[in-house]
Amino acid sequence: MDRDRKQNEILDAALKVFAAYGFRKTTVEDVAEKVGMTKSNLYFYIRNKQDLYQKTVSRALQRWRDSVAQAVSETDDVVEKFSVMAKQSFAYLADDEDLRRVCMKDPGIFSLSPEEDRFSEINLGAMQLIKSILVQGIEEGRFHPVDVDHVTELFFSIYIMFLIKTYVKSQGISSVRMYDEGLKIILRGLCVDRQVP
Amino acid sequence: MDRDRKQNEILDAALKVFAAYGFRKTTVEDVAEKVGMTKSNLYFYIRNKQDLYQKTVSRALQRWRDSVAQAVSETDDVVEKFSVMAKQSFAYLADDEDLRRVCMKDPGIFSLSPEEDRFSEINLGAMQLIKSILVQGIEEGRFHPVDVDHVTELFFSIYIMFLIKTYVKSQGISSVRMYDEGLKIILRGLCVDRQVP
DNA sequence: AAATTGACTAAATAATTCATTTGTTCTAAT
DNA sequence: ATTAGAACAAATGAATTATTTAGTCAATTT
Known part of the structure; x- marks a missing residue:
């Protein structure tokens, strides 16, 4: 065929x-x-224009998700996994110009409220990845025993917020720095063992 | 007069x-x-309708800010200060119905990008409070020596995001739980000394 | 049969016009 | 110094028409 x-x-x-x-x-x-x-x-x-758009964007978003999953799968250490996930997820859009342009013209693609998330299927997959890493980290005693579901949603929300700040509005360099600082603090607050930075 | x-x-x-x-x-x-x-x-x-609106909302936002500043000033411990600031800032809108309604009808009041923030003067004041607490905490050796400016903006952004999630879209109970979990993680990641929870 | 086309229609969008409301100013009165 | 009422320009809304465009279909080609 x-x-x-x-x-x-x-x-x-x-x-x-x-x-x-x-x-x-x-x-x-x-x-x-x-x-x-x-x-x-x-x-x-x-089927129709709307459906074409949905399928088009979905496909691009899936490439994104796969790229992150791929990067994460290349390490075994949970803390490293978390870090890689956060960094790769955030950096990806910088390279995919077409998708980035589409997102800039349709900010609704990144939604802070699950109810109006038109790509919830894909985003639920992304959240699943966060959750699995959290669970693994807690099981291994590397992460504090947080409320997994709410913290998953929290991290995803912060992540989406940064996507909006960085790629939809374009506060490029400053928001990248913020993201890095935030990641450090969150990792420190999440991890049980402390290594002095 | x-x-x-x-x-x-x-x-x-x-x-x-x-x-x-x-x-x-x-x-x-x-x-x-x-x-x-x-x-x-x-x-x-x-002067005109637009200006009346601006002044009206500004005044209400100032009451908000003052209420937070007041609550914060009632303790000396930096960590406590941070916690009180975070909680009072977030909880305030629940009690001010009129302002809350105005915010719901005009989501642009809460802006994730400083450039299009129509109330930046007031919000800069709020950020100043965050910053001062961060600085104090670092000076006292209670907080890790983070990049104060970027972390200030980071915290403020997360805070605004939650305001939007909670009061503009109305994901009430879930986002409140997220906020609490997030505050715990951030405080742990921020603080130098560790007390087992 | 599967893939492609040009002609067709119903629906959405845009452009235009006219009527009404509403933001704003001004003059005059208290 | 404060108020009210009239007046006006600008914005808004409703109604109409003209144009584009999404989506279908019968006929044709591969």
Whole structure:
């Protein structure tokens, strides 16, 4: 089946177009043109514009999540895992220009309230990663026995907040410094054993 | 001069009206009626609608800040100060219904980016309080020697984020729990000496 | 059969116009 | 010094028309 390859081709093209114009201002004809087919034929592959957008962004977000999971899996130490997760999650967007542009034009992609999170499925996966690291750390006696669910949500919220500050509004360098300082304090407050910095 | 009393009367009335209808939907006639004077006479006291709103909200925010400063001043211990500041700052809005309503109708009052903060003068004051406590804690050797400016901004951002989560979107009970857990972790990560919880 | 197209329609969006409200000023009276 | 009422410009809202665009379909090509 060649169907899947074409699907991906379409999603790749769509990401570029959405990155350039934003959801509102791109027409499905724009996307069709980018792929090199007619609008009506594009509809052979997509359900509708909204769905195309959802799938496009979801795919990009999944790449992001996978990249973090990959980086985390390369170490065994929980504390290291936590640190890598935090850093990789935050740094990723700097390299994915298209996704970054899409996010800037549609700030709602990063939502501070779970109810209105249009990509909750993917974000729940990200939170699952945080939670699993917390649980592992607590089991190993490396982390304090915190309220895992609430702390997971807390960390995720702080993380999202920084994404917004850094990539949606663009307070680049200052917020990066804040993120680093915050990570240090949180790690220190989380860890049981103390090594003098 | 009776002028100031009248000014305050107006600002009090305006807060109630703005709380009820929001900026957009209140007319200056509504406010005038609430104070018990005609629209045109109200203009003897105010510059324009926008300015009235600004002054009204500013005054309410100042009461907030003063209430926190007052609570903090009642203890000498830095760690206690930090804790009181965090708790009082967060809890205050629960009691000030009018201000809370205004904030819910105008989420822009809480801004995560300093550039678009319409009440930066007041918020800078709040940050000054955080900073002074941090500095005192570090000087006394109770806090780790963190990057004061960035950590101040960090804490303030997290705080604002929680205000938004709790009072603008209304994720009440869950976000309160998150706030408490977060405060514990941050205090532990901030403090030099360790007392087992 | 699966993939593609151009023609078609219903719905959304944008542009225009006109009517009403409302922010703001001014003059005159108390 | 304070107030009220009239007056006006600017903003807002409602109603109308014109244009674009999302989405469908029958016909054609591969």
